[in-house]
Amino acid sequence: MDAAKREQLEQHTRYEPGEIEARVFAEWMAGGYFHPEATGTPAENFSVAIPPPNVTGVLHMGHALNGSMQDALVRMNRMRGRNTLWILGTDHAGIATQAVVEKELRAEGKTRQELGREAFVERVWEWKEEYGSRIVEQYKRLGASCDYERERFTLDAGYVKAVHKVFKALYDKGYIYRDNYMVNWDPGTRSAISDLEVENREVTDSLFSIDYPVQGSDRVLTVATVRPETMLADTAVAVNPEDERYADLVGKFAVLPLVGRKLPIIADAHVDPEFGTGALKITPGHDMNDFEIGRRHGLDEITVIGPDGRLNGEAGEFEGLSVGEAQRAIAARLRDKGLLRDEQPYTHAVPFSHRSGERIEPLISLQWFCRMDELAAPAIKAVADDEVRIQPEQWKRVYLNWMEEIRPWCISRQLWWGHQIPVWYCGDCEADPVVAEVAPDPAKCLQCGGVLVQDEDVLDTWFSSALWPFATLGWPDDTPELRAFYPTSFLTTAREILFLWVARMVMMGIEFPGAIPFRDVYVHSVIQARDGRRMSKSLGTGIDPLEEIDERGADALRFGLLAMSSTQDVRYSDAKVEQGSDLANKLYNASRLILLNAAEVAPAPRTARLEDRWLLSRLERTIASVSAKLEAFDFSHAVQDAYAFVYGDLCDWYLEIVKPRLYEGEEDVSATLLYALERVLALLHPTMPFVTEELWSFHPARDGHLAVHPFPDADDSLFDPDAEEEVAEEIALTRSLRTWRDLVGVPAKAVLPAVIDGMAPSEFVGRLSRFAFDGVGSEPVASVGPVRVLGSDALDAAAVEARLGKRREELTAEIERAERKLGNKGFVAKAPGAVVEEERGKLARYRAELAELG
């Protein structure tokens, strides 16, 4: 260490992350450590594809947690010498991004329609170029060791190529098709959305009972509905085929009130005879169930609600009303005519758009769909056979259940921003559409020579996201990256995108590159707000990771998030982040003590002394446990084990024990401490990269950045159970002595005279407990384990006596407990021998101590 560095360490008594993080990150980038060559095989290499954040996004706690987990494993594997790639990029996020730019336009008093599609898309690209890299910069603040030179975007040129190839291939196989079908229509975005973008909410509506007269009879059929406004599009009334009440009416007709249309009375098993009157109005144009019943019975499909959520020309006098207005108007009209038999409050689940928050309007429209059964089959097998391992285990079943019931995926969206569907139609004739990977040139119809026009819709954003692990590596081209890094090693993710994204990547990975996209999927917990509510921008409950980094440092946030993570959801804990910053500071100060005082020796484990063997054994066990837990995605216990070692074994005990040796510049302890420090810094680097890298820069053995320094492998030749046991006993004795003197109220600095029976403990026991075992003093006045405390001025006789009485009570209670247990015949007969022996040993010790106390 040169003089300047030494002075720096001497002068700063606290770790200041703010001054260090940017500089250290720049050094990593300059070193090019995050940008691997595309060499080697996927089996040798280690690679991860980051879940691509939305370009519109800013870093939130979910990203920070997920990033901390990924970076821990990525860094550990890079340090282990594997060729490691962590690829990052952003998602074009169709609806979200389009909405942001539209909002900007509105502020300027313009609309996208005024601009026209081409200019609008241009405008979105401009927005993306200007703001789209914010979140990438924010990942750097976190310390994420991504390959920032291989950044991708789900709408870049190479990605478009991949999407078109996949679309055409699935179309050619017959999986992708176009159909007039009922979809979840979102009047807010005026687009179809997929089942997964719908969320059901509990809503209290009115349940109306309406009389439908039966033609040529004085009977009426009373139907129950929460949506009387859709009756204008009714095309039948259905009853259950087993329902004897209505058996004679099947085949006859009901007359639709207000409209007068004749509705066939049909029988369908879907109808529940127990619900309401057992008669169901059928509206194939506006209800998912009715749509299917309609198709089964060949009913007409009438549409009275338009894409804007208002009634259309088919609604006659009600045209132009919103559905809510129409409902009130129609209910009033029925009431006037005496056909509204009943109206009751009714609570049920109603679909809403996850995107716009508006109520979904089921509509029949012409959309592109992808059949999923064939794609799902091998993706089910891959997970069922643990080729892709989902952890925690419970999510495997959730995945399998969903996949087994998978339904066609509506992949078209009525937006402008996204992958425009690569299908071209002739405007002049009925020729089959052209589906192609690149735009037809010339854009002429082969049949009639007319102009070909591309489908106006774009693909669901998740269609492109599904290709992420391989499209980012250059697929469909046979690139060095693809050969070196696909399949990737693992994926960590929030459970909310298990179906939306993870399942689809597995399907597409198997179908296209022909291999599962990752071996392990780790589903992490959700970090909730401090009060247990969901963290959300709209609720104002979000906590900004960047503010936390500013305040306490990236290492502190990373440690805190990993420590609070769990298999169950947890509330954000400031205390855990503080624990992280405390640990960073502790490491810093322990390093100062070691580096400023150690003799100039090469780091090496020296085992001549008991306490050194103890420390080394504890160190290697910690390395073993922390590594094993990181590999098992058990981040929380991994970092807390590391914390316990640094705070407890290393700082509270070992450093205090060896201070005299260290100040003397003794070589064994210097070599051992330098060795331990090197290994601790490396061990913690994957989770706390900044502080460890900074401290490593002061270490005499430094030969380059810690980011590419070997990760420690536990050296089991240094495991020493005897030393661990012996020192553990001495530590326990030290603690009993400290406790005793505290409870007896001895002045903190007083050194108490004592003698010790039957053992010669290490020097530190007396020093750290402030006892002098030289036998100089008066008669023994108390016993603490093997120690006889001698009378002295520092002792208060009454307090000593009180403590003695308290201890007798404790021992008596313990003896009673042990005797009761050993007196239980069942226990002695059936419990394992070792357990019984242990209990006998305790009893003997307690009795001996009590006898000693008198």
Add this chain to the structure above:
RNA sequence: GGGCGCGUAGCUCAGUGGGAGAGCGCUCGCUUCACACGCGAGAGGUCGCUGGUUCGAAACCAGCCGUGCCCACCA
């Protein structure tokens, strides 16, 4: 309607059959020459309730109460 979780110290959470743990908070004592973002010590839990299995249950089983999430086309 199905499925999956959770209920342990004042708070946030660990702990899957052998005497209840951590961090924070609290109390007491320390300006001990790495760190007051520190050091030492302490107080504080009928482990939601009721039954069961077991020599032994916070843990396993059943029921109940409370709470959260996911899936679902009974109007």
